[in-house]
Amino acid sequence: MKRLVRIAFLAVALGFGAWVVARQWEEIRAGFARLSWQSLVLSLVAVVAALCSGMMTWRALLADLGSPLPFRPAAKVFFVGQLGKYIPGSLWPVLAQMEMGRELGVPRSRSAAAFFLTMPVQLGSGLMISGVTLLTALPGSVAPYAWVFLLIPLLAVVFEPRVINAVLGFGLRKLKREPLERPLTRRGMLTALGWALLGWTAYGLHLAAVLHEFGPSGVSAVVFSIGAFALSWCLGIMTFVVPAGAGVREAAMVVVLAPVLDRGSAIAVALCSRIVIILGDLVCAGAAGLAARRAVDPRRDPDPGKAV
Template sequence: MTLPAARPPNRLRRVLTVAFVTVGLAAAVTVIWLRRDEVVEAMSRLSVLAVVGSFIAGTAASIATMLAWRALLADFGAPLPVGVIGRVFFLGQLGKYLPGSVWPVVAQMELGREYGVRRVSSAAAATLMLVVAAVSGIGVAVAILPLASDGLLAEYRWVALGAIPLLALLHPQVQQWLAALAARLSRRPLDLPRTTLRGVAVAAGWMLGGWALFGLHLHLLVASTCSCPEASLLLNTGIFALAWVSGFLFVIAPAGAGVREGVLVLGLAAVLDPAAALLVALVSRVLLTITDLMLAGAGVLGARGHAKTDLSRKP
C-alpha cells in the first residue's frame, strides 16, 4: 500500500493542534506543580540511581507502548516511520491529562491526517490499542498477583472481570460486527479497516514488554525505599499493571489520577508502610508525567525532519 506524502496542515488544524498541545502541556505540568513540595521531599529520600533508573525504565515502557500502537496502525495499512509515529502518538498522549479517555484518540486522528492516515484508521488503532493495553495488563495482573500477593486481586476482582468483554473486542470478526452495527445505527457507511490476529499479537507482544518495563520502573523505586526481598520485580509488575488498568477503567480521572496511586499504595502495603508506599506512588506519577512531556517535546522536534517526507511504503 502507498501512503500519500505528508500534507501541510491547514491553518485551522494547526491552530487547534497548538491549542490542544498547550492545554495538554499545562495540565501535565500542573500535575507536577501542585505536588512540588511533596515531590522534592520524596526525591530526597530516594537514591539518585534509583530515580534515574526508574525514569529510564518508564521511558522505555512508554516507547514500547508507542510501538504497539504502530504495529496496529501498520496492520491497518499505514506503516509510518518511527519518528512520525512518535510525534502523533506522544503529542496525542497529552490528551490523557484532560478528563475523559477520548482526547488522545481525537488528537491522534487529527495529527495522523497530516501524514495521509485516514481518521477512521487512527481512531480504530487508538481504540484497539487501549483494549490491547487493558487486556494484557489484566492478564499480567491475574497471572502474577495470585502467586505474589494475598488478597490484592480479590479486592479488585471487578477489574479482572472487565477483561471478558474486552477480550472479545480483540477478535477481527467481532470488530467488523460492531462496525456494521454502528453503520446501521448512524445510517452512514463506516469503512472500518480490518485488523488481523497477527497484528493484534504483535501489539500485545510490545505491550507485554511494556508491562515488564513498567514493573522495573516501580521496582527500582520500591527497592530504594526498603531492602525487603518479598518486594520482588514480579510482584511490582503485577501491582503496576493492576493499578494502571484500574485508572484506565475509571475514565473520568485524567490519566487515572488518584485511582492508580490508590491501588499502588494498597498493593505495596504488604511490603511498605503507608507513608513509604505513597511516596513511591507519587514519585512514579511524577516521573511518568515528565516522560510524557519529554517524549512529546521530542515528537515536536522530530517532526521537522519528516514534515516533507514521502511516506510511501511497500506492503
C-alpha cells in the same frame, strides 16, 4: 492556523499536567528526597521504554487496519497526541491523533479505531500480567481485586478479530461513516498484544527502581512491581472522567502496595511514579517532535555527497 491550534493544545495539556504536580508538591518533594539519582535515571529509562511499547501497540493496530506509518512520524502523532490525556475528558488524545494522522494520509476513522482498540488491548494484557505476577510474588495480594479479573474472559473475546471487526462495522454504520477498508487480523492483534505485555514489564521495572529505595528489593519485588503497576494502571484506565486517571491510579497503587509498604511510603512511591511518568511523556513527545521535524526539514540536503 493549524500551528496555533497545536500550540494551544500543548499549552493546555502542559498546564493541566503542571496542576496535577502542584496539587501534591510537598508530598512529591518528600518522596524524591528519598530517591538516589541512579534509581531516578533507571526509572525514567524504564518509563520511556514502556511508553515506546505503548506507541508500538498503537502502531501495530494502525498498520493492521491499513495505515502503516514509519517510526518517527508515528511516534510524533502518538506521543504529542497523548499529552491530551492530561486535559479533563477522554477524547482529547484521539482528536489530536486523528488530526495529525490525517496530515500523513491516515483516515480519521482509522485513527479513531486504532486509538479505541489500544485501550482494551492494554486493559486485557494488563489484567493478565497482573494476575500472573501478583499470584507468583504475593498470592494474598490478589484476593481484594478478584472482581477485576472477571473482565479477562470478556476481553479475551474482544481480542478475536471477527468480533472486533463486527463491532467496528456496526459502530461506523451507526455513525454513518465509511466502513474500514481492511479488517483486523489475528496476527495484528497478537503483535499489538506482545508490545503491550512488553510495556507492562517495563512499567514494572520503573516501579521496582523506585520501590527499591523504600525497602523491598530482589526478584520477587520486581515481579510484584510488574503486577502492582499493571493492576493500578488498569483501574485508572477504567476512570475516564479525570485527566490521565489522576489520583485514581495513585490511590489504587497505595492500596496494592499495602502488603509491602506502610501507607506513607506507599503514597510517596505512587507520587514519585506519577512524576517520572509525566517526565517520560514530555521526553518522548519532545524527542519525537524533534526527530520528525529533522526528517522533513527542507534545509537539510537530502544527498550530502552531491555537489550543488
